[in-house]
Amino acid sequence: MFLHDIGIIPGRNDSGEAGRGRSQLTNLSRRGFVTGSGLFVLGVTLAGCSTYVEPEVDADAFDLPEAGPSPLTEVKGGDATPTLWIELEKEGKVKITCHRSEMGQQVWTSMAQIVADELDANWDDVAIVQAEGHERYGDQNTDGSRSVRYNFHRLRVAGAAMKYMLIEAAALYWKLEPSQCSASEGLVSNDQNSDTLSYGNLAELAGKLQIPAEGDITLKEPDEWTLINKEIPSLTIPKLVKGEGTFGIDVDRPGMVYAVVARPPQVFGRTGSVDDSAALEVPGVLQTVRLPDATPPAVFNALGGVAVVAEDTWAAIQGRNALDITWRDGPNASYNSESYGEELKATARRSGAVRRSRGDVSSALGSATTRIEAEYYAPHLAHSPMEPPAATAEWDGDTLTCWACVQDPQATRNTLADVLGVDKENITVNATWLGGAFGRKSKPDFVIEAALIAREVGKPVKVTWTREDEIRHGFYHSVSAQYMEAGLDEDGNCSAYLHRTAFPPIASTFVPGLATPTDGEMGLGATDVPFATPNLQVESRDAKGHLRIGWLRSVSNIYHAFAVQSFAAEMAHAAGRDQKDYLLELIGPDRQIDPGKEGAIYSNYDASIEEYPIETARLKNVVNLVADMADWGRNLPEGSGLGIAVHRSFLSYIATVIEVSVSDDGALTIPGIWLACDAGTVINPRHVRAQLEGGTIYGLSNALYGEITARDGAVVQDNFPSWRVMRMEEAPRAFEVQIVPSNAPPAGVGEPGTPPAAPALANAIFNATGQRIRNLPIIGAQGSRLTLPQDDNA
Amino acid sequence: MAVTLTINGETKSVDAAPGTPLLWVLRDHLKMTGTKFGCGVAQCGACTVHVDGAPTRSCITPHDSLDGSEIKTIEGVDGRAADAIREAWVENQVPQCGYCQAGQIMSASALLAENPSPTDADIDNAMSGNLCRCATYMSIRRAIKDAATKI
Numbered sequence: 001m002f003l004h005d006i007g008i009i010p011g012r013n014d015s016g017e018a019g020r021g022r023s024q025l026t027n028l029s030r031r032g033f034v035t036g037s038g039l040f041v042l043g044v045t046l047a048g049c050s051t052y053v054e055p056e057v058d059a060d061a062f063d064l065p066e067a068g069p070s071p072l073t074e075v076k077g078g079d080a081t082p083t084l085w086i087e088l089e090k091e092g093k094v095k096i097t098c099h100r101s102e103m104g105q106q107v108w109t110s111m112a113q114i115v116a117d118e119l120d121a122n123w124d125d126v127a128i129v130q131a132e133g134h135e136r137y138g139d140q141n142t143d144g145s146r147s148v149r150y151n152f153h154r155l156r157v158a159g160a161a162m163k164y165m166l167i168e169a170a171a172l173y174w175k176l177e178p179s180q181c182s183a184s185e186g187l188v189s190n191d192q193n194s195d196t197l198s199y200g201n202l203a204e205l206a207g208k209l210q211i212p213a214e215g216d217i218t219l220k221e222p223d224e225w226t227l228i229n230k231e232i233p234s235l236t237i238p239k240l241v242k243g244e245g246t247f248g249i250d251v252d253r254p255g256m257v258y259a260v261v262a263r264p265p266q267v268f269g270r271t272g273s274v275d276d277s278a279a280l281e282v283p284g285v286l287q288t289v290r291l292p293d294a295t296p297p298a299v300f301n302a303l304g305g306v307a308v309v310a311e312d313t314w315a316a317i318q319g320r321n322a323l324d325i326t327w328r329d330g331p332n333a334s335y336n337s338e339s340y341g342e343e344l345k346a347t348a349r350r351s352g353a354v355r356r357s358r359g360d361v362s363s364a365l366g367s368a369t370t371r372i373e374a375e376y377y378a379p380h381l382a383h384s385p386m387e388p389p390a391a392t393a394e395w396d397g398d399t400l401t402c403w404a405c406v407q408d409p410q411a412t413r414n415t416l417a418d419v420l421g422v423d424k425e426n427i428t429v430n431a432t433w434l435g436g437a438f439g440r441k442s443k444p445d446f447v448i449e450a451a452l453i454a455r456e457v458g459k460p461v462k463v464t465w466t467r468e469d470e471i472r473h474g475f476y477h478s479v480s481a482q483y484m485e486a487g488l489d490e491d492g493n494c495s496a497y498l499h500r501t502a503f504p505p506i507a508s509t510f511v512p513g514l515a516t517p518t519d520g521e522m523g524l525g526a527t528d529v530p531f532a533t534p535n536l537q538v539e540s541r542d543a544k545g546h547l548r549i550g551w552l553r554s555v556s557n558i559y560h561a562f563a564v565q566s567f568a569a570e571m572a573h574a575a576g577r578d579q580k581d582y583l584l585e586l587i588g589p590d591r592q593i594d595p596g597k598e599g600a601i602y603s604n605y606d607a608s609i610e611e612y613p614i615e616t617a618r619l620k621n622v623v624n625l626v627a628d629m630a631d632w633g634r635n636l637p638e639g640s641g642l643g644i645a646v647h648r649s650f651l652s653y654i655a656t657v658i659e660v661s662v663s664d665d666g667a668l669t670i671p672g673i674w675l676a677c678d679a680g681t682v683i684n685p686r687h688v689r690a691q692l693e694g695g696t697i698y699g700l701s702n703a704l705y706g707e708i709t710a711r712d713g714a715v716v717q718d719n720f721p722s723w724r725v726m727r728m729e730e731a732p733r734a735f736e737v738q739i740v741p742s743n744a745p746p747a748g749v750g751e752p753g754t755p756p757a758a759p760a761l762a763n764a765i766f767n768a769t770g771q772r773i774r775n776l777p778i779i780g781a782q783g784s785r786l787t788l789p790q791d792d793n794a
Numbered sequence: 795m796a797v798t799l800t801i802n803g804e805t806k807s808v809d810a811a812p813g814t815p816l817l818w819v820l821r822d823h824l825k826m827t828g829t830k831f832g833c834g835v836a837q838c839g840a841c842t843v844h845v846d847g848a849p850t851r852s853c854i855t856p857h858d859s860l861d862g863s864e865i866k867t868i869e870g871v872d873g874r875a876a877d878a879i880r881e882a883w884v885e886n887q888v889p890q891c892g893y894c895q896a897g898q899i900m901s902a903s904a905l906l907a908e909n910p911s912p913t914d915a916d917i918d919n920a921m922s923g924n925l926c927r928c929a930t931y932m933s934i935r936r937a938i939k940d941a942a943t944k945i
Contacts, residue, residue: 104889104891104892104928105890106890234889237888237889240892240896241880241884241895242880243826243868243869245892249827249830249831250821284810284811311822312818312823313821313831314814314815314818314822315811386832386838386840386894387891388831388832433891433892435830435891435893435894436890436927436928437891438927464831467832467833467838686887687887690887690928690933693932693933694890694930697929719834719837720835720837720838726931727922727923728918728922728924728926728935729922731931731932734932
């Protein structure tokens, strides 16, 4: 998600300081392409019966004018200067800098595919350099499903520009025109004969040439792509299967000690008296560190409490167990999620602030033949990436270096500078691999803890969050209540549609007391509703936050799509119509929708509505496609049902059909899931399918089992038995994904699988059993079965 | 008090507090970080290793109970089943973030070593203790079946 979208935090695009900043992970020299001092290996190729020996290109033999500055610093998407992204080693390696965080979405692979395709590099030569957090890379906030969308164009330009210079260098060497040379798989060929020069060999000479302007280079047509839109194997998986690679929790530094933190159970609870004498008796425990109490707003700050520092993580955990701390209540001590939820539902029933309006809903409701209403409730959720938050911090005088599994190393660096009062130039933040993230690791509170503790201890410190810490001290997905009302005419068509949503906004984490759902959140599935009904109104109600509210995979789309797409099926039922047919009619004729023309302040995921319009034809196309895939309308046995939902989020169009089978005693299984996706241009179809599968299961896991509750301000759940996530045996037997072929601009894929999952499931359960699900979770942490309707209920 | 452990065929002397789980001995003392921490209460399987061939949750197994045992971790697990599983994992592009996959591979290779042609139910039984938040479950099922055809 995007704090600047919500209007909370101004965009932090401090002026770039290209080429400056100390980096241990990257070599950002802009003066030359080439690194490596090893011997140049002469390429030998056999062409016919003659043997060609590649000559070594001596860059010093060319007297060239000094190159001017890069003309590519401000192309669409940001800086496309090739040396910012690509480093060619003389020995042949092509090092591509990935400035986004790798968390399983295969961003290493997709970013490299984009660069290497336009560069015409040999894929086997590609290696990734993970960028540190720095403004020179532009936006590094790896959330919002936008790594490809933001960087597709500029990374293509970077690759193409470097290829242009390599060809120019070869032409110079051969005394030809560049047009008489061509590049392929890491070699420039002389088109007059079969001579070739490798990129590594040419790199030093190419590095002396002027970087071309965008108008000088030609990007490939889609039918010329060799890597983009191809199922290129992941660059991380060969390492992962051997236990290689460094996640945040794996970082090791010489002399490092290990810490865990006892945090106040309530947000803004305070640390009272502390007796650490028993903790210090635990073998391996070195010391304790009292952290400052947190004060509003929460932002990304540490939560306070007491750290236990030890020789290993286990000793630190044992030491923490032995602490005797008296916690003091803070302003959220009275938060009880059960009563809060009931109040929230009552709130959603009352009319609220109008956020989008068409026609006259109240009079249309008054004149409707049939009126239906429903209210939906969805609880707080925790992110629970398999790797809990972990960070390592090391001070050298006033200089701080951190290694952490962060989605946004720039926000981490900025927050560290703010909290610690240290000049940003003295802070380096290295992003490791992320063992899942789902939005949790956009919030660097755990890195702040590591830096604070390391400063006290005077040694490198790794802070590990236990699973209990992750579940009890998260930035939770908002609890929400929604009230829906519709009027149907005598033919069953929707003549009026009213949606009222109430939830504590993410902004409450950043601005104390802020309670009004933001335009950004309203645009995630509420104000962008695509229905054609002549009378439509979307309203919001304020709700106060009492936990840290944060963004979680697909954010407000989760509860909005659950309500909107469940209610679409409820309307179909009231009209006596098929769910899929009725959904298509609700969406209505082919057109582009601009919620801004009906009073909404709509940010369209930060994209222009002209470049990424809301197109009903694409929505209907994925509905029809998925219906065909699932053989919608087929006969199913008693207790089985199909359910459908469609939702546009992160600029992608996703329709999902889920088949459920429910036994007489309520045991639920999911035999199959079908999903159709139109995400525009896709970089790696295989990995996109994986994201859509993962997003769907994430949504289903939450819908079936996920619920975070609070009592007296403290989260009740603590580990996987009480916070339940889907296991292998509960996963669907079959999962089929189809991607609509498209050359439209690329859209997001990490999150859009999630929103339609819950309503498709709920709609399937209704078709299987007659039971309408309006409250989540469906089964809960302790349950094993659905509560089936009594005879008089349908 | 030093304890001698046999890990991936090598003997290692470890000086950790009595009762320290094998997980933290591997990760913090021996710097073998391929084995992951996920929950600490044997509910997620991220920490799975083999002890005398049996999949074992290292987060609740005291290291000083393993004298004389043969311990295998993701860094060193080998043999036909493990090789076939690794190959199938790459072939099927199973991992997403990969954090749980060391545990998944240890559970799957132990399953395949014991049962070279597992049914869906066998796979569910052997693998349901291994959580994956990226939801690679469908790929894991496919990969285990692929691996089974190769050994």
